[in-house]
Amino acid sequence: MTVAIDVKDVRKRYVTKKRTGLIRSRKEVIEALKGVSFKVMHGEVVGLLGPNGAGKTTTVKIIATLLLPDSGEVFVEGFDVVRRAREVRRRIGIMLTVEKGFYGKLTGRENLEYFGALYGLSGDSLRRRVSHLMELLELKKLGAEERLFEEYSLGMKARLALARALLKDPPVLLLDEPTLGLDPPSARKIRSLVKALAREEGKAVLYTTHNMFEAEIICDRILMINKGVIVAKGTPNDLKARIPRIRTVVLVVKPASTSEERVLNAIKTSVGSKPEIRYTSEGYAELRFSIEKPEEVLNEVIKAVVAQGYEVLRLKVEEPTLEDVFMYFTGAS
Ligand SMILES: Nc1ncnc2c1ncn2[C@@H]1O[C@H](COP(=O)(O)OP(=O)(O)OP(=O)(O)O)[C@@H](O)[C@H]1O
Numbered sequence: 001m002t003v004a005i006d007v008k009d010v011r012k013r014y015v016t017k018k019r020t021g022l023i024r025s026r027k028e029v030i031e032a033l034k035g036v037s038f039k040v041m042h043g044e045v046v047g048l049l050g051p052n053g054a055g056k057t058t059t060v061k062i063i064a065t066l067l068l069p070d071s072g073e074v075f076v077e078g079f080d081v082v083r084r085a086r087e088v089r090r091r092i093g094i095m096l097t098v099e100k101g102f103y104g105k106l107t108g109r110e111n112l113e114y115f116g117a118l119y120g121l122s123g124d125s126l127r128r129r130v131s132h133l134m135e136l137l138e139l140k141k142l143g144a145e146e147r148l149f150e151e152y153s154l155g156m157k158a159r160l161a162l163a164r165a166l167l168k169d170p171p172v173l174l175l176d177e178p179t180l181g182l183d184p185p186s187a188r189k190i191r192s193l194v195k196a197l198a199r200e201e202g203k204a205v206l207y208t209t210h211n212m213f214e215a216e217i218i219c220d221r222i223l224m225i226n227k228g229v230i231v232a233k234g235t236p237n238d239l240k241a242r243i244p245r246i247r248t249v250v251l252v253v254k255p256a257s258t259s260e261e262r263v264l265n266a267i268k269t270s271v272g273s274k275p276e277i278r279y280t281s282e283g284y285a286e287l288r289f290s291i292e293k294p295e296e297v298l299n300e301v302i303k304a305v306v307a308q309g310y311e312v313l314r315l316k317v318e319e320p321t322l323e324d325v326f327m328y329f330t331g332a333s
């Protein structure tokens with residue numbers, strides 16, 4: 001695999017004015033990126049994950065030549081984003097959260113033809129490319145091809161934005177929360193396409209998201225960013241292995257006449273703390289506790305519960321999720 005995006009110690013500050021009175025304001029400096037470094041290789045999907053304001057969009061915009069870094073260097077396929085911006089733009093396809101620039105009074109097809117022409121495509125090759133992309137993103141199937149953009153649903157807009165990002169068939173894709181607000185079929189379509197573009201066509205994809213489930217299924221590697229600093233990186237499994245392996249045990253039981261308190265205390269004897277209890281709509285009780293080595297206490301816990309006359313219906317042991325990793329490294333809650 002070859003390096004597609006190389007970000008080296010990038011810093012970015014925003015200087016804004018903060019109103020302190022009716023007329024008076026004072027300068028406020030926001031350090032959006034405090035020395036961020038990472039690489040994205042061809043053929044991989046790298047997720048950039050972090051809470052609101054972490055610096056994800058700023059990073060994407062700097063790589064896309066839409067924003068200048070204050071210091072540090074960024075290369076796209078070896079071209080410096082500051083000094084060789086034109087070369088960089090030729091190689092990237094970008095999709096931002098707030099999609100601007102589409103024309104409401106043009107159809108989806110006409111919009112793509114317009115942008116295709118701007119990118120230097122023309123004639124038959126332009127028409128073929130647009131048709132292919134409309135097919136690929138199922139815009140034809142949704143009947144969206146000849147509809148005006150202003151009548152598009154959010155899912156159709158997102159699909160059109162991805163189609164636009166792919167017009168030049170760029171080797172590098174920068175996708176900023178491409179599935180935000182989409183329904184499951186549209187989100188799934190975009191995810192499967194992005195994965196295929198990396199796997200089958202060797203594209204390098206930088207993908208920002210808040211959705212842990214999504215990050216886990218599509219990203220080969222994940223970068224967690226918080227307050228302008230990369231706080232953890234690795235494959236989803238590597239990251240999960242780096243946090244304390246606390247597993248959550250969920251025991252679904254059918255209550256008997258014994259008091260709830262006695263059962264909770266019986267479990268506390270083995271586990272060290274009282275479990276949480278929640279009743280399901282069927283009248284069963286869900287007992288939930290977290291522990292590092294469930295295998296050491298499960299037998300005892302089940303025996304204790306059964307001894308109180310409860311019947312064990314289901315048992316689940318939940319492994320740490322990427323969300324736990326996220327909470328652990330970002331200190332979010
Ligand atoms: N144009 C701007 N002027 C001033 N501050 C800005 C500007 N753009 C972003 N910021 C600030 O920089 C920081 C990083 O913002 P950025 O948009 O990169 O975060 P993000 O990780 O994309 O967040 P979100 O998940 O909300 O999209 C935030 O504190 C934000 O308020």
Ligand SMILES: [Mg+2]
Nearest residue numbers: 056057058097
């Ligand atoms: Mg953002």
